Amino acid sequence: MLKLMRSRPILVGVVHLIATPGSPRYFGDRRAILRRAVDDTNALIGGGCDALVVENFGDVPFFAERVPPETVATMALALQAVIEVAGGSPVGVNVLRNDARAALGLCAATGAKFVRVNVHTGAAVTDQGIVQGQAAETVRERARLCPGVALLCDVHVKHASPLAGGTIETAAQDTLHRGMADALIVSGSGTGSAPDVERVAAVRRAVGNAPVLIGSGLDEKNAGELLAHASGAIVGTSLKRAGRVDEPVDVARVERLRRLFDSLKERSA
Numbered sequence: 075m076l077k078l079m080r081s082r083p084i085l086v087g088v089v090h091l092i093a094t095p096g097s098p099r100y101f102g103d104r105r106a107i108l109r110r111a112v113d114d115t116n117a118l119i120g121g122g123c124d125a126l127v128v129e130n131f132g133d134v135p136f137f138a139e140r141v142p143p144e145t146v147a148t149m150a151l152a153l154q155a156v157i158e159v160a161g162g163s164p165v166g167v168n169v170l171r172n173d174a175r176a177a178l179g180l181c182a183a184t185g186a187k188f189v190r191v192n193v194h195t196g197a198a199v200t201d202q203g204i205v206q207g208q209a210a211e212t213v214r215e216r217a218r219l220c221p222g223v224a225l226l227c228d229v230h231v232k233h234a235s236p237l238a239g240g241t242i243e244t245a246a247q248d249t250l251h252r253g254m255a256d257a258l259i260v261s262g263s264g265t266g267s268a269p270d271v272e273r274v275a276a277v278r279r280a281v282g283n284a285p286v287l288i289g290s291g292l293d294e295k296n297a298g299e300l301l302a303h304a305s306g307a308i309v310g311t312s313l314k315r316a317g318r319v320d321e322p323v324d325v326a327r328v329e330r331l332r333r334l335f336d337s338l339k340e341r342s343a
Contacts, residue, residue, distance in 0.1 A: 082339045083304070085332060086166075086308040087125075087323070088308060089152075092110050092132040093133055094133055094144070095148055096144045097132065108151060112155055115156045115160055116325075118323055123163070124164070125163055128156055130145060135201070137173070139208075141170075153180055166224075167186050168191075171200065188223055189226065191227045193206065194209050195249045195252060204237060209253040224256040232290050233263075242260075242277060243277065243280035246258055246277045246280045257305070258277060259287045260274050266290060268288070271302075286303070294334055
């Protein structure tokens with residue numbers, strides 16, 4: 075996956091799992107979770123995504139850090155189903171809100187290739203309370219369980235404010251160098267909200283050629299200006315029917331964004 079980011083902008087589609095057992099919105103049909111995940115995977119891969127990330131997005135309200143065993147078990151089933159359908163495209167996992175340890179365990183069990191960590195270094199005030207980065211534990215557990223798995227880590231993540239303040243440039247440098255992240259993610263204020271272009275440019279200036287991904291809000295209208303400073307994007311909301319996050323993936327939207335990514339590559343070649 076990181077090799078892709080060095081050669082051209084990467085399009086990472088998000089497989090948002092519907093509510094899993096134990097969460098308030100779970101309606102009792104375990105097979106429906108896998109059906110929706112497989113359907114969305116087919117649309118994302120069929121439309122041209124380079125990679126996918128699976129998230130327990132339907133499990134609101136989220137635990138701040140450790141999730142219960144039933145969540146991990148269900149995500150393992152879903153992740154395995156997605157990997158089988160993805161046909162060799164890299165698949166990663168994000169265990170919301172910030173259970174990097176569970177995500178690494180899922181990678182070790184299923185062969186998933188990367189994890190997204192919302193708060194890897196520092197601490198943030200979120201709607202789940204204070205979430206603290208566990209970089210020391212995460213990097214060591216990665217070495218023990220799944221050394222080849224990439225750590226894609228947010229800086230000043232969405233739905234949060236950094237507890238100690240500070241600039242996004244400093245946070246990016248700390249996450250990359252002291253936290254040993256493999257790639258950095260820059261998001262807007264919330265799900266479906268794009269980051270300010272200057273924030274992305276500031277992170278790019280701070281970290282040089284390190285991979286930088288847009289983590290929320292990228293769509294057909296703003297992709298050009300955002301990708302001028304980024305290695306690619308993780309895209310969820312704008313690939314759904316009518317651009318609604320709770321809807322299934324719309325393969326036509328994926329295809330249009332794929333063509334746009336390819337045209338940007340051609341212009342920069």
